[in-house]
Amino acid sequence: MDSLQGALSDHVNNKRLLIVLDDMWGDALRENGQCWKRFCAPFRSVKDGSMMLVTTRCPEVTEGVRTMDPVILEGLKDDVFWNFFKLCVFGSESSSNHPELEHIGIKKLPKLRGSPLAAETMGRMLSMDLQASHWNFILQSELWELRQGETEILRALRLSYMYLPFHLKRCFSFCAVFPKITNSRRNAWLKFG
Template sequence: MRDTLPAMYDLINKAEWRSHEHCVAKLLPCLKDAVYEAENLLDEFTWYEKKVQVEGNASQSPFTDFFHTVIEGSFDEVNDVQSRLDHLSSMLDNLGLHGIAQRFDKLVRPETTSLPNETKIFGRAKELKQVLGLLGVPTCPKRKRTTSSIDASTRTSTKSRISSLPVLVIAGIGGVGKTTLAQHVCNHPRVRSHFDLIIWICVSDDFDVKRLTKEVIQSCTKKEGANDNLNSLQHALSNHVNNKRLLIVLDDMWDDSLKENGQCWKRFCAPFRNVQEGSMILVTTRCPNVTEGVRTMEHVIVEGLKDGVFWNFFKLCAFGSESSDNDPELERIAKEYFLN
């Protein structure tokens, strides 16, 4: 059973990628229940192992007392759970789940945008300040002024270009608020006034250089690129971003971005060699390999909210207000569940 569980955890992960399919959705909770029962049995056996150690009875086997608790008459709970795991694994295998390529379905993971879903961000003042500092955003935003072609040519000649874009990574586990933080960064007045272009791309687990290049061009021109030749696309993109100070946000990057020994990532970055100094790439990821593979500076780690902040967030979600006067007993139950 101990040998079986790691494979079952992997199978659960694969099933969750396809949980929108009816057959998989029906089997997934059954598999989770069987895994929970297996974990409980192993925990119980571990308890008997500790009991024998504490009592110092070397001649006594922990199996003896343990099996008295799990075998009732002809019913053997251990064999029953193991049989269920084997049966469910076989059924999911017949659905093609064991060989599934783990790719997000848009129904499971919707595309993100630079516009925040929430108007207020909780407990991220420190991280927001850290990101703004690493982006090199001035403390006092300057008002942008309309420039003539003469002004533009003067600015081009006086401001230096950079040969490669610095990359800042926002890292943390799934659901901790990396995307929300990046959205609030993009919409911060100081950021909007500092960069000529702010481009948001939802990468997810499909790091297709051609697709991403097309999306960047569309963000620059507001027109969909018709050309399907990567060379032409990259030259067009290079022209669009030439001498501009830009911020490119690549949201939710996965290990797929490092394929071909990192050549895919380098290929994507190639058109940004003549951007203006001060330009940046901001990446959000839950993958440590991505963090270490693409960052060029100190990364920002987003961790869970502190209890008090999380409680205010929970009240806003549940009751629509942080100052809601709730039933004391319900509040006690909620705090016990969420904060302990």
């Protein structure tokens, strides 16, 4: 790891960088923040004006890595979100051919909390069958009642997993067999592997 960090440090030395870390989770701050400090070490010699942009849903990450006030992003405004959702479901912003579906969608839209990802995921699922019974079945699923804490949007993604074809679900199951590799396991692999 030291040689990799040294090579990276040499490569970025005296260069101006923009580093984007998207959807960073709390495990990056393990070992009382030492993991984060090790990650940042190669970037100490970059030019002034370099920036690191971190996106996260975890407040502890915001506190652990920030050097300025965070920008809190809210979901899309209701009218913009509704138009985007209709585009995801019907292929256009018009739902006038489906007034019953429009009524069902408007009632359930707040559960997606303005998230474009959730709108696209849910929109694709609902567009598979433009029948009110299909929409009601999906939107009244028990998954909406599960507690998710800060990441409530994952309900929509979990529901979309349920509707994946079997061969794709097997891929997820296969990947889940492998445990998350911790630093100690990674170091053991490097020493003994």
